[in-house]
Amino acid sequence: MKKIQALLLTFLITAALGVQAQVGGWKADLIKDADTALVEMIEKQPKLQSFKDKSYGYAVFPRVTKGAIGIGGAGGKGIVYKGHVPTGQSSLSQATIGFQLGGQQYKEVIFFENKEAYDRFTNKKVKFDGQASAVAITAGASVDVAWKDGMAIFTQTRGGLMYEASIGGQHFSFKPKE
Template identity: 35%
Template sequence: MKKNNLILVLLMCFSLTLFAQNDKDREVINDAEKAKEAFIAKNKTMAKHFADADAYVIFPNVGEGAFIVGGASGNGAVYENGQLIGMAKMKKIDVGAQIGGEAYREAILFNSDEALKRFKDDDFELSAKVSAVLVKDGASLNADYRDGVAVFTMPKAGLSLEASVGGQNFEFIPFEE
């Protein structure tokens, strides 16, 4: 009987977490899980990167457009120790020689508590100095952590040509406890 009670309590906690988010959040969370599977399907070494990371955020659908001035935005799901802890918003603006539009997935992995804390405190920004690793079929991916952060991207659609300078800003929205 105690085992059944424990299972019931665990299911209730899990259900409350799922139902605490609105429909848009649930869609982003679902898309983030699919994006994680796509990263791993595209390159098997990504499974180890996700497993070894202290935390990560997945932006499953980032849209970017540019004509001299460019911008991008996306919503993502944030995980710490493999557990969903909140949502994130990303905005990017850049200026330079650029034209086009594209959609891509982005995964930001953290291997230090300090980097994750900066992200959670909305004191986190990716500048032009941080390079993202493009996830390709079968290529060996070495995570190049810089200040506790590694970034991976995977194109979905579009074409963009650019030589620009800018940065990405993030907002972390924790789930209510």
């Protein structure tokens, strides 16, 4: 019983933090958070530096909050870069269904191999279904990833506890920097 209570408490705290992080519009702090998140991800997996260096652009979501009890959802805001310069803000939303319980936060980066992939993303034509695979960054693990449809996706857990065997997809929106 105590494990279930701890799980539910983790879920509620994580969900509350996620709601707080997603209120409001464009924020300069989001650029700082995205830059810091990418540096931390590269520190944990140095091979990501070559993706960053070779990419046309990338999107960094420094805090994606995910929670589920059977049906799950996730959301977060991030910054989109072209040539290492911020060009706009993106929102990520995710829906899943299956055996899942808990809550967690994670970081996500999507590298765009070329202009076509960047344009598809910024024109809101990118939706990842259950077939899209993100590589989870863990200490000491090898990262051998090929570009898929001009994109490479990496995630790193920030915290929380999530048991999951589910299917779902991610959807993105894009708002150009004014």
